[in-house]
Amino acid sequence: MPRQLDWSTLPFFLELARQGRLAPAARRLRVDHTTVSRRVAELEKSLDLKLFDRSAEGFSLTEAGRGLLPHAEAMEAQALAMTDGRDDASAGVQGRVRVASMEGIAAQYLARRLPRLARRHPGLMVEIVTSPALYNLTKREADISLSFAPVRGPKLTIRQVGGFGLFLYAAPSYLAEHGTPETPAALAEHSFVDYVEDLVQIPEVHWLLDAVPAPRVAFRSSSMYAQATAAANGAGLVLLPSFAGESDPRLVPVLKPQIRAERPIYLAVHEDLAWVPRVRETVRFLEETLRADRDFLMDGAPEN
Structure with missing residues (x-):
């Protein structure tokens, strides 16, 4: 006969289900991996069910584990509701929100705007995390994703919230040496x-080919900021998002608006977190900011 369920084991089950391996789950829970293994084993014993298949590749949910997962996620959502009950008008919006994005958007757009959100809600702490690949919201690697490629995963709300234009830029010294192109x-x-x-x-990040079909490339980098710096030092022309090129005093636009490309901006949030006050307010701020900056983002118009 199954023993009484120990509810404190459910976070360990959820994190192992999301991460698929003990070490990443342990890091997320801030415990050692043996604790994760032990608490999951306790849960399996209390339910008299095998929840995971174990292999060299990691942990995968069994049929019983897949059946338990939505119930555990619902309990987690209810726990979040209780802990976030403090986020009312008197206490203010509080807590940590993690926003995942690409390096360029994060460093050269979001980092310039998000301090306004901090002034609006002093109890809110926003983390920006970046990667050349998309973060997994289903695994709770972040609370919100803002990117120009839509993320994938179950129970995600994904919508386009804006876009940005990309234009050619060059250093004045490069143009003085090589001439300013007057036509495409x-x-x-x-x-x-x-x-x-x-x-x-x-x-979607390989946008130069959208605007220049057969460019003669003299310098390459996996970093957009490194590309901008190389162009600023005379390496050649560079196609940059408006939020990067227009804000860089080292560069001037070239053949604008004849040469341009566009990318959408998608916002994604997990359904279980969308209504949490700290996440909801961050989403609202991002949407408001992107709307206010539309002309700047799409056409390189002066910033607000």
Whole structure:
């Protein structure tokens, strides 16, 4: 006969289900991996069910584990509701929100805007995490994703909340030495800065080919900021998002608006977190900011 369920074992089950391995689950829970293994074993014993298949590749849910997962997630959501009951008008929005994005958006757009949110809600602490690949919200690697490629996963709310234009930029010193191209056809005589092709993990980031079909590339980097710095030091022309190029005093636009590309901006949040006050307010702020900055983002108009 199954013993009484110990509710404190459920977070260990959830994290192992999301991460698939003991070490990442332990890091998320801030315990050692033996604790995760022991608490999951206690849960299996109390339910008299095998919840995971164990292999060299990690842990995968059994049929019983898959059946338990939505119930455990519902309990987690209810626990969040209780702990976030403090986020009322008198206490203010409080807690930590993690926003995942690409390096360029994070460093050259979000980092300039999010301090306004901190001033609006002093009890809120926002973390920006970046990666050349998309974060997994289902595994709770972040609370919110803001990217130009939609993330994938169950129970995610994903919508387009804006977009940005990309334009060519160059250093005045480069143009003085090589001349300023007056027509798109003249770009055949110029050098370009681009991404390292075999390191591009998100196809949408290889945007130079959208605007210049056969560029003569002289410098490559997996970092957009490194590309901008190389262009600023005379390496060649670079295609940058408006939020990066227009804000860089080292660069000037070239053939704008004849040469341009566009990318959408998608916002994603897990359904279980969308209504949590600290997450909801961060989402609202991001949507408001993107709407207010639309002309700047799409056309490179002066910033608000």
